[in-house]
Amino acid sequence: MEQRVQKEHMGGHLPTRLKGLDNALCGGIPFGVLTELVGPAGIGKTQLCLKLALLASLPTAYGGLGGRVIYIDVESKFSSKRMIEMGSKSFPDVFHTKGMAQEMAGRILVLQPASLSEFTKSLQQLKISLLQNQVKLLIIDSMAALISGEYGQGPARQHLLGWHISSIKSLAEFSRIPVVVTNQVRSQTRDEACQYSFQGQSREKAVEDHTGYDSHLVAALGIHWAHAVTIRLVLDSKSGKRFIKLAKSPISPPLAFPFNITSSGISLLNDDGIELTGPEINSIHCQGHSDIINFDGERFQ
Numbered sequence: 001m002e003q004r005v006q007k008e009h010m011g012g013h014l015p016t017r018l019k020g021l022d023n024a025l026c027g028g029i030p031f032g033v034l035t036e037l038v039g040p041a042g043i044g045k046t047q048l049c050l051k052l053a054l055l056a057s058l059p060t061a062y063g064g065l066g067g068r069v070i071y072i073d074v075e076s077k078f079s080s081k082r083m084i085e086m087g088s089k090s091f092p093d094v095f096h097t098k099g100m101a102q103e104m105a106g107r108i109l110v111l112q113p114a115s116l117s118e119f120t121k122s123l124q125q126l127k128i129s130l131l132q133n134q135v136k137l138l139i140i141d142s143m144a145a146l147i148s149g150e151y152g153q154g155p156a157r158q159h160l161l162g163w164h165i166s167s168i169k170s171l172a173e174f175s176r177i178p179v180v181v182t183n184q185v186r187s188q189t190r191d192e193a194c195q196y197s198f199q200g201q202s203r204e205k206a207v208e209d210h211t212g213y214d215s216h217l218v219a220a221l222g223i224h225w226a227h228a229v230t231i232r233l234v235l236d237s238k239s240g241k242r243f244i245k246l247a248k249s250p251i252s253p254p255l256a257f258p259f260n261i262t263s264s265g266i267s268l269l270n271d272d273g274i275e276l277t278g279p280e281i282n283s284i285h286c287q288g289h290s291d292i293i294n295f296d297g298e299r300f301q
């Protein structure tokens with residue numbers, strides 16, 4: 001294992017090409033551990049996942065991992081069209097080379113489990129296929145959606161995921177690939193319309209319609225999950241600006257990077273990062289007030 005780790009491509013990291021974030025993470029998303037992207041609906045988690053899938057399938061000569069990707073797309077959000085748009089804007093040379101876009105597309109296997117039991121079956125088969133197929137990245141978008149609605153809320157469903165969490169963690173360790181999992185935050189009122197949305201019209205409408213609601217947020221997967229992840233990136237929005245916050249990392253202090261989303265995908269507006277302290281690290285902002293993500297299903301006071 002030690003020799004394998006030493007020989008790892010790119011020092012065991014998948015560069016995100018977001019310079020400030022890569023610097024803070026000593027090269028990018030680390031191999032062998034879980035990286036969580038958490039944030040409200042519409043903030044850009046799937047956009048980041050698509051970019052990472054693109055980078056993992058990009059030929060090594062262009063700085064990618066040149067490998068296969070398994071993309072578990074729980075909510076049918078994967079868009080090959082969007083990925084090609086990002087690819088052709090970010091890497092025009094590669095995408096204008098005949099056959100290259102098809103070759104890269106052929107490396108990304110998208111699985112769409114319709115239920116938790118289908119997901120459980122895929123996980124059981126994944127261990128073998130990760131090794132046999134030179135898979136360089138596993139993405140699960142989103143983990144929370146797998147259990148939403150099916151098994152109620154709170155400790156019961158979090159307990160239900162215990163096996164899955166251990167399995168995913170051991171898959172990452174055993175196959176030494178980066179595993180990226182998205183997690184939503186939801187309002188404790190459980191009112192659908194009260195979920196924070198960052199998509200113009202609907203967001204304003206939702207907030208207007210529910211003024212006076214105590215709409216604080218909780219991360220959907222509970223404390224066991226919170227401890228299983230090594231890197232946590234919180235995506236949120238404050239005063240109309242989106243931020244990626246490196247909220248949990250064994251090597252970096254908590255930092256926030258402003259970002260935007262363009263046709264070429266997510267890009268940072270500044271690579272320096274703003275150092276965060278106190279509850280700000282785990283808070284999600286919306287409409288002038290902030291709420292702290294609580295990984296235990298209760299609100300922090």
Ligand SMILES: Nc1ncnc2c1ncn2[C@@H]1O[C@H](COP(=O)(O)OP(=O)(O)OP(=O)(O)O)[C@@H](O)[C@H]1O
Nearest residue numbers: 040041042043044045046047184198199261262263
């Ligand atoms: N082609 C594009 N050009 C610019 N911005 C885009 C483009 N496509 C998507 N976006 C931005 O991406 C946002 C949607 O992001 P995304 O689908 O990643 O959200 P998410 O965090 O995954 O949400 P959910 O939790 O609902 O899955 C849109 O609000 C829009 O701002």
